[in-house]
Amino acid sequence: MPRSKRNRAITLSNVTKKDKETKTKNFDNLSDNLLKFKRVILLNLSNINSNNLKELRKQWDNEDLEEENKSKLVVSKKNMIIKNFDNYKEEFVNLNKLNQKLKNQHEKNATYGILYTNYDYKTVVDFFESYVKKDFAKSNSKSPISFTIPGGIVYSRGGFINQEDDIPMAHSLEPTLRNKYKIPTSLKDGKIVLDTEYFVCEQNETLNVTQCLILRQFGIAESEYRVEVMAAYDKETQDLC
Known part of the structure; x- marks a missing residue:
């Protein structure tokens, strides 16, 4: 008698991982934006939630803006960013110093982002200094109140x-x-x-x-969540901020 399809064993142990094509696309995205924009801003996004991140993407990734005001916010794995920047350390002087800043970070489960932008550094810093969101406290965070x-x-x-x-x-x-x-x-x-x-x-x-x-x-949603501007690299002046 043929084996019933209903009795076929299905393993649940296999977990689908990002395939090579997805990783390559992410890597290329980092490269394309590095070549396209004037400035590279390294951000620590560990202190914001997914809704805040969506809001930030909407504010910065605006295709309707004029070229000098365009930006692109890319969130990626720490090692992916490091590997990508290593490929351009000879082409862009001092970019390796920005990379070293990231390599020296040992925060567990941290989320990092790269803001590629044509805005000047002060404009970006002023924006993120004023960007404060209140939400519920997270475990292992400091209590906002007694x-x-x-x-x-x-x-x-x-x-x-x-x-x-x-x-x-x-x-x-x-x-x-x-x-x-x-x-x-x-x-x-x-x-x-x-x-x-x-x-x-x-x-x-x-x-x-x-x-x-x-x-x-x-x-009680009194905890404040911010974005940390860790460092910035200007391709035109080769300066690191």
């Missing part, structure tokens, strides 16, 4: 705003606070209550996962 949940009825913002501007937290969330976050809450007359205040975190304290989740639960 936060303690007051005793009594638990409100949706946990005392972060004035009580008269807040509403009691929904009673259905009580098991989440008690079981998931280990906050000693209870239900009284259909409202979540705390017998005493509950300390969550101190300002500038390194946050763990649970503390971040508690801050998120109470809608």
Whole structure:
């Protein structure tokens, strides 16, 4: 009897990786922009989320701008950028110094980007110095505030705003606070209550996962996220900033 197709074994252990063609395209993209634009700006993008990154791409990758105002933001692997710049170290004096700056970075899981642009260096720096986004805190980041949940009825913002501007937290969330976050809450007359205040975190304290989740639960998005301008190379003057 022929073997049923339904009984055919399917392995789930194989993971599709970026093929050589994709990597080559990424490498060529770095090269094309290096030759096209006047300045190369090295950015550390580790401190922003994917939505911020999309916003930055939209602002910089604008094809409708005149040639002198065009730019291209490329996010790539650290080793890919290093390898690409190594290919042009003889053609562009001092580009190797920019590359060395990247080689000296040992931050784990860091995300780097290259902004290829015709804007002058000061314009780029001024833009990123003013680019500050507030969002929920990430694990292992510094707490933006000191936060303690007051005793009594638990409100949706946990005392972060004035009580008269807040509403009691929904009673259905009580098991989440008690079981998931280990906050000693209870239900009284259909409202979540705390017998005493509950300390969550101190300002500038390194946050763990649970503390971040508690801050998120109470809608506290006060952490500031920025882009670090690490260095810049000007092809016309051969200067490194």
